[in-house]
Amino acid sequence: MPEEALFALLLSLRVALLATAVAAVSGVACARLLARARFPGKEAVEAALLLPLVLPPTVVGFGLLLLLGRNGPVGRLVPGGLLFTWWAAVIAAAVAAFPLVYQNARAAFAQVDPDQENAARTLGAGEVRVFFTVTLPLAWPGILAGIVLAFARALGEFGATLMVAGNIPGKTQTVPMAIYFAVEAGDYRTALPLVVIVLAWSFGVIFGLHRWSRRHIARYAGQRRG
Amino acid sequence: MLAVEIEKRLPDFTLRASFTVPAGELLVLAGPSGVGKTTILECVAGLQRPDAGRIDLGGRPIFWAAAGINLPAARRKVGFVFQAYALFEHLTVWGNVLYGLRGLRGDEKKAGLRRAEELMARFGIGHLRDRFPAQLSGGERQRVALIRALVRHPAVLLLDEPLAALDRGLRERLRQEIKELPAEWRIPVVLVTHCCCEERLATRVLHPVRSGVTVSWTP
Numbered sequence: 001m002p003e004e005a006l007f008a009l010l011l012s013l014r015v016a017l018l019a020t021a022v023a024a025v026s027g028v029a030c031a032r033l034l035a036r037a038r039f040p041g042k043e044a045v046e047a048a049l050l051l052p053l054v055l056p057p058t059v060v061g062f063g064l065l066l067l068l069g070r071n072g073p074v075g076r077l078v079p080g081g082l083l084f085t086w087w088a089a090v091i092a093a094a095v096a097a098f099p100l101v102y103q104n105a106r107a108a109f110a111q112v113d114p115d116q117e118n119a120a121r122t123l124g125a126g127e128v129r130v131f132f133t134v135t136l137p138l139a140w141p142g143i144l145a146g147i148v149l150a151f152a153r154a155l156g157e158f159g160a161t162l163m164v165a166g167n168i169p170g171k172t173q174t175v176p177m178a179i180y181f182a183v184e185a186g187d188y189r190t191a192l193p194l195v196v197i198v199l200a201w202s203f204g205v206i207f208g209l210h211r212w213s214r215r216h217i218a219r220y221a222g223q224r225r226g
Numbered sequence: 227m228l229a230v231e232i233e234k235r236l237p238d239f240t241l242r243a244s245f246t247v248p249a250g251e252l253l254v255l256a257g258p259s260g261v262g263k264t265t266i267l268e269c270v271a272g273l274q275r276p277d278a279g280r281i282d283l284g285g286r287p288i289f290w291a292a293a294g295i296n297l298p299a300a301r302r303k304v305g306f307v308f309q310a311y312a313l314f315e316h317l318t319v320w321g322n323v324l325y326g327l328r329g330l331r332g333d334e335k336k337a338g339l340r341r342a343e344e345l346m347a348r349f350g351i352g353h354l355r356d357r358f359p360a361q362l363s364g365g366e367r368q369r370v371a372l373i374r375a376l377v378r379h380p381a382v383l384l385l386d387e388p389l390a391a392l393d394r395g396l397r398e399r400l401r402q403e404i405k406e407l408p409a410e411w412r413i414p415v416v417l418v419t420h421c422c423c424e425e426r427l428a429t430r431v432l433h434p435v436r437s438g439v440t441v442s443w444t445p
Contacts, residue, residue: 113312115308116314118273118299118306118308119374120325121272121298122271122300122304122305122375123300123326123374123378124300124301124326124329125300126298126300129329133328134314137316138314140316
């Protein structure tokens, strides 16, 4: 495999992991805060958070271009700018992955039995402990499903990433870029190993998680209420 | 001693409750569903906020609208057995029982652990320690919920329909166990039920009185 393809593989992994971490933390936090909060315009905020899921990637990319550009509100904070660095790829992937965590976490939190949270309160637990020892573990199977989807989405991010991070081999070129431009150039010998590796890797992750969740979660997730 | 004197506006009616329960006594609140029984328990536990009045526990106000006092549930030292038991499904029986000891240290924690061991043995579920709630029968769940509430040695015990989900034979045995609780733990116990057969456990029974849009629970 050419050195650039190997670089693309490692970069993709790093970008997807970082983006998933960002999306997981912010998605879970938003889901929890919005489940409780009441304020005017809440529904508009909720709709806006799901936008990256329904917008064409090029529209998201254009928005990020304005945001991260040299004169954009985020771009101007970083000396040298963010555009066409691998950080831009992380941001694009995180934005694309965020709604998947948010949506799944939202549904998972809604499923949590409020009596179990109340039981924890009567047993001396403050709100932080209730969240980390009762709410989060009970919602975890649903959140985890969202995180897996988010990781897959981040790994495959193409449109918005191309617009803000570009396709610079050895610098910002991720696997989807490498495959696309290799195929376009008729270089199947570079594209094929990447395709096979991504396929095997994705299958392994999904398969492994299914097995794990069957063993560790099924014993209590089957029965929601006494 | 638990002293309750509260008012709460609910969507369909205004709930008034005024009663005292001395330590060692069992008060039964008996009535059909939808007359505010669970609401009263949740107000005492700090899970709902009354609109007016005051609640004293052990001589200290835990809620007092006029003085702006409203202790959070976590600091009220209330033992609560929920109607559907509300066991933590992701924790084992032993994890459930010890949950209330998190955050305690030293002698308090040691005493709690000892109490947990004793109660598990006494209620005959010592062998179920490593099971998950989904693997328990109704009676076993009920006992775990009761032990979990008692391990912290609460200042008052609140039981919301503790026997509703059980079959008849089991109910009789657990009824006996509940009857012994107030005297043994020297705390006030409040039990809520829609079924008149729990009334004979009681030191005192209250029934709701409806007048206009007000439902009152008073002796």
